[in-house]
Amino acid sequence: MDWGRLFAIAIGAILINNFVLNRFLGLCPFLGVSKQLDAALGMGFAVIFVMTMASMVTFGIYNYVLAPFGIEFLRTIAFILVIATLVQFVEMVIEKTSPSLYRSLGIYLPLITTNCAVLGVAVLNIESSYGFIETVVHGFSAGIGFTIALVLMAGIRERIELADVPESLRGVPVAFIVAGLMSIAFLGFSGLAAE
Amino acid sequence: MSVSLTREFTKGFIRENPVFRIVLGLCPVLAVTTSLKNGIGMGFAATFVLVGSNVIVSLVRKGIPARIRIPCYIVVIASFVTVVDLVMAGYTPELHKSLGIFIPLIVVNCIILGRAEAFASKNTVGRSFIDGIGMGLGFTFALAITAAVREIIGTGKIWDLVLLGTRYNPVLIAVLAPGAFITLGLLIGLFNLLERKEG
Amino acid sequence: MIRLTLVLALITFVASLGLGFVYESTVPKIEEQKRVTDELARRTALPEAACGVFVRVKYSAAAGDSFIYYMGYRNADTTQFAGYVTKAAGRGYSSTIETVLGVDGNGKITGMKITHQQETPGLGSRIEEVKTTKSVLDAIKELAGKGETPMVAVDMVDSTGTVRCLEVMLKDQPLCGEIKDLVAGGDTSAVVDLAPKALGLSPEDSTAVFCSPPLAFGVAKGVMDKLRAQATPWFLKQFVSKAKGGLLVATEDTDQYIQAITGATISSVTVTESVREAMTILEEAVGGFKEETP
Numbered sequence: 001m002d003w004g005r006l007f008a009i010a011i012g013a014i015l016i017n018n019f020v021l022n023r024f025l026g027l028c029p030f031l032g033v034s035k036q037l038d039a040a041l042g043m044g045f046a047v048i049f050v051m052t053m054a055s056m057v058t059f060g061i062y063n064y065v066l067a068p069f070g071i072e073f074l075r076t077i078a079f080i081l082v083i084a085t086l087v088q089f090v091e092m093v094i095e096k097t098s099p100s101l102y103r104s105l106g107i108y109l110p111l112i113t114t115n116c117a118v119l120g121v122a123v124l125n126i127e128s129s130y131g132f133i134e135t136v137v138h139g140f141s142a143g144i145g146f147t148i149a150l151v152l153m154a155g156i157r158e159r160i161e162l163a164d165v166p167e168s169l170r171g172v173p174v175a176f177i178v179a180g181l182m183s184i185a186f187l188g189f190s191g192l193a194a195e
Numbered sequence: 196m197s198v199s200l201t202r203e204f205t206k207g208f209i210r211e212n213p214v215f216r217i218v219l220g221l222c223p224v225l226a227v228t229t230s231l232k233n234g235i236g237m238g239f240a241a242t243f244v245l246v247g248s249n250v251i252v253s254l255v256r257k258g259i260p261a262r263i264r265i266p267c268y269i270v271v272i273a274s275f276v277t278v279v280d281l282v283m284a285g286y287t288p289e290l291h292k293s294l295g296i297f298i299p300l301i302v303v304n305c306i307i308l309g310r311a312e313a314f315a316s317k318n319t320v321g322r323s324f325i326d327g328i329g330m331g332l333g334f335t336f337a338l339a340i341t342a343a344v345r346e347i348i349g350t351g352k353i354w355d356l357v358l359l360g361t362r363y364n365p366v367l368i369a370v371l372a373p374g375a376f377i378t379l380g381l382l383i384g385l386f387n388l389l390e391r392k393e394g
Numbered sequence: 395m396i397r398l399t400l401v402l403a404l405i406t407f408v409a410s411l412g413l414g415f416v417y418e419s420t421v422p423k424i425e426e427q428k429r430v431t432d433e434l435a436r437r438t439a440l441p442e443a444a445c446g447v448f449v450r451v452k453y454s455a456a457a458g459d460s461f462i463y464y465m466g467y468r469n470a471d472t473t474q475f476a477g478y479v480t481k482a483a484g485r486g487y488s489s490t491i492e493t494v495l496g497v498d499g500n501g502k503i504t505g506m507k508i509t510h511q512q513e514t515p516g517l518g519s520r521i522e523e524v525k526t527t528k529s530v531l532d533a534i535k536e537l538a539g540k541g542e543t544p545m546v547a548v549d550m551v552d553s554t555g556t557v558r559c560l561e562v563m564l565k566d567q568p569l570c571g572e573i574k575d576l577v578a579g580g581d582t583s584a585v586v587d588l589a590p591k592a593l594g595l596s597p598e599d600s601t602a603v604f605c606s607p608p609l610a611f612g613v614a615k616g617v618m619d620k621l622r623a624q625a626t627p628w629f630l631k632q633f634v635s636k637a638k639g640g641l642l643v644a645t646e647d648t649d650q651y652i653q654a655i656t657g658a659t660i661s662s663v664t665v666t667e668s669v670r671e672a673m674t675i676l677e678e679a680v681g682g683f684k685e686e687t688p
Contacts, residue, residue, distance in 0.1 A: 021372060022372050023226070024221075024222050024223075024225040024226040024372070024375065025222055025300075026222070027221040027222050027225065028219070028221065028222075028305055031218070031221070073277060073280075073281060073413060073417045074277070074410060074413060075277075075299070076273050076276055076277050076280065076299045076302055077270060077273035077274060077277060077406075077409065077410070077413070080269055080273050080302050080303070081266065081269065081270065081273075081406070084265075084266060084269060115303070116222050116300045116303040116304070118303075119299070119300060119302065119303050120296060120300055123296045123299050123300070124296060127296065129485060129490055166384075167387075167391070168384045168385070168387040168388040168391065169380070169384040169387070172218050172380075172383055173380045173381065173383040173384035173387065174380065174384075175380070176376045176377065176379050176380025176383065177376065177377050177380040177381070179376040179380075180373040180374070180375070180376030180377035180380065181373070181377075183372045183373040183375075183376055184368070184373040186372075187371065187372065187373065255405075258401075259401065260397070260398055260401060262398060263398045263401060263402050266402055267401070267402060267405050270402075270405050270406050270409050271405070271409065273409070274409040274410075274412060274413055277413050277416070278412075278413065278416050281413075281416055281417055281420040281424075282416070282420060284420065284424050284427075285420040285423030285424045285427065286423065288424075288427045288431070
C-alpha cells in the first residue's frame with residue numbers, strides 16, 4: 001500500500017484541486033445551498049456520502065462491465081444512469097432505516113443527481129486510471145473538498161447578507177466574487193509546490 | 196416565422212439568457228472560458244445536445260410515462276453528449292483535449308435537462324427546436340463574452356490575434372480559476388444593472 | 395411497473411444502438427488523429443530526423459513483453475542514422491502521462507514531447523502549453539517577408555530552440571517547404587553576413603538558428619530569446635542532452651514529502667521515472683548505446 005500516494009490524492013482533491021474552486025464542479029449547489037450554514041453542512045455530508053458510493057459503483061461498472069466488452073464509449077450514459085439510480089436507492093434506504101438522518105439529508109439527495117461533481121468524480125477516477133482504493137479515497141476527499149468550500153462559502157454569505165453591497169451585485173454576483181477571492185486563497189496551496 | 200416563434204428564438208440571448216439571467220449551467224462557463232476558441236467550441240457542443248435532446252424529447256413526449264420521464268430524458272441527453280464526444284475526438288482533437296471532462300459533463304448541465312423538462316415535454320417539435328437553438332446560442336453567447344473578457348485581460352490576445360500589443364503585461368490571474376469567478380460575477384452584475392436601467 | 399421498466403430499457407437500447415453506429419464511424423478518424431500526433435511528436439523528439447523517416451521496430455524482451463521503438467533517419471533512403479524514438483508512459487498525479495522521447499546513438503536525449511496527460515487543470519495541464527507557437531510562426535513569416543534573403547542558415551546556436559522551431563515549421567508544412575527551397579543547396583557560410591542585412595538588423599542584434607539541413611533560418615535576437623523562454627516547456631531543461639543516469643529529480647528521501655503537497659511534483663517525477671525506465675529498455679533493445687567519444 002502506497003500511503004504517500006493516497007495521501008497525495010487526498011490532499012490534492014481537498015485543497016489543491018478543490019472540486020469547486022479549482023475544477024469548477026458542483027457550482028449549482030455551491031451557489032444554491034450556501035445561504036445558511038446548517039443547510040450547507042447537510043448538503044456537504046450528503047455529497048461526501050454519494051460521491052464515495054458513486055466512485056465505488058462506477059469503478060465496478062467500468063472495469064467489470066464496460067471494459068471487458070470494449071464498450072467504454074457508453075461510459076457517460078452508463079454512469080449517469082447508475083448515479084441517478086444510486087441516489088434514489090440511497091434515499092429510500094435512509095428513509096427506511098434512519099428517519100432522523102433522512103430529515104436532515106433527505107431534501108438534498110434529489111439535488112445531487114444533477115450535481116456535476118458526482119459525475120465529474122466518476123469520470124476523473126476513470127481518466128486517472130486509479131485502482132479501487134485510490135478511487136474510494138479520491139471520491140471521499142473530493143466530497144470533503146466540496147464540503148469545505150460550501151461551508152466556508154455559507155459562513156461568508158451569512159455575513160454578506162448584512163453588508164452594504166451595490167444593488168446590482170447582490171446575491172449571485174457577489175457570491176461569485178467571494179468565490180473568486182476564496183479561489184485565490186486556495187491557489188496558495190499549489191504554490192507549496194514550486195522549487 | 197411568426198412573432199411568437201421569433202420571441203422563442205431571441206429570448207435566450209438577453210431576456211432569459213441561461214447563464215446571465217437564469218444562472219444555470221455554470222460549471223462549463225467557468226471552466227472552459229480560458230480562451231474564446233474553447234468557449235465557442237463548448238457553446239456549440241452544448242447547443243447541439245440541447246437541440247437534439249429537445250427535438251427527441253418533444254417527439255416522444257406522449258409515449259413516455261410521467262414517472263420515468265427524467266431517466267428517459269437523461270438517456271436521450273447522454274446519447275447526444277456521447278455523439279458530440281466521439282465526433283469531437285475525431286475531428287477537432289485539440290478542442291476535445293482542452294475541453295476535457297467538461298464534454299461528458301454536458302449531461303448534467305442543468306440547462307439541458309431544464310429545457311427538456313420545462314419546455315420540450317410540453318411543446319411541439321418545431322417550437323422545441325427553435326427553443327433549443329435560441330437557448331443554445333444564448334449559452335454560447337454567454338460563454339463567448341466571458342471567454343473574450345478573460346482571454347483579453349489574461350493574455351492580451353484574442354483568438355490568436357494580438358490585441359493589446361507586446362507592451363501589455365498580461366494579468367495571468369484572469370485565465371486562472373479565480374479570474375473565472377470574478378469575471379462571471381461582474382458580468383452577471385452588469386446584466387442586472389442593464390436590466391434595472393431598462394425596467 | 396413492468397411497463398415502465400420496458401419503456402426505459404427500450405429507450406436505452408435504441409440509444410446504445412445509435413451510439414454504436416456513431417462509434418464505429420468515428421473510430422478510424424480518431425485513430426488517424428492519434429497516428430498524426432505520434433508522427434509529429436517523433437519529429438519533435440528527434441529533430442535531426444525531422445525531414446527524414448522513421449522505421450518501426452518491435453523488440454520482444456526476455457520477460458515476453460514487446461517494446462516498440464523507432465529508428466530515425468535523416469534521409470528517406472534510411473542510410474544516415476539519426477537516433478531512436480520511443481514512448482515512455484507512467485502514472486502521474488491524476489492520469490497516465492505519455493512521453494515521446496528521442497535518443498541519439500550515444501544514449502543522449504535529443505528531445506521529447508508529452509503526447510497524453512490530464513494532470514492538474516490550470517497548473518499541470520499547462521505542463522507543455524506553449525502560448526506563443528502562433529506568434530513565433532507569425533514572426534518567422536513576418537521576417538520572411540522583409541528582405542530578399544529571408545531565411546538564412548548559420549550555426550547550431552540553441553538546441554531547444556531548434557526543437558521548437560522545427561515543430562513550428564512542421565505544423566505548417568507549406569512553410570517548411572518554402573524554407574527548404576530558399577536555402578536548399580545554399581552555402582551556409584556565405585549567408586552568415588547576409589542574415590542581419592536581410593532581416594534589417596545590425597549584426598549584434600541578430601541570432602541565427604540552425605535547424606536540420608536543409609532547413610534553416612535566422613531570427614532577430616530578441617525574438618529568439620523570447621521564443622526560447624516561452625517556447626521551451628519548463629521541464630525540458632532537465633532532459634535534453636542528458637544520458638540515462640543524468641536525469642535530475644528530487645532525491646529519493648524528499649520525494650515522499652514533496653508528493654504529499656502537490657500533483658505537479660508527482661507529474662514531473664513520473665515523467666522522469668518513466669523516461670528513465672524507457673531508456674533502460676531501449677538500451678537493452680538496441681544492444682547498448684555507443685560510448686561517447688570525448
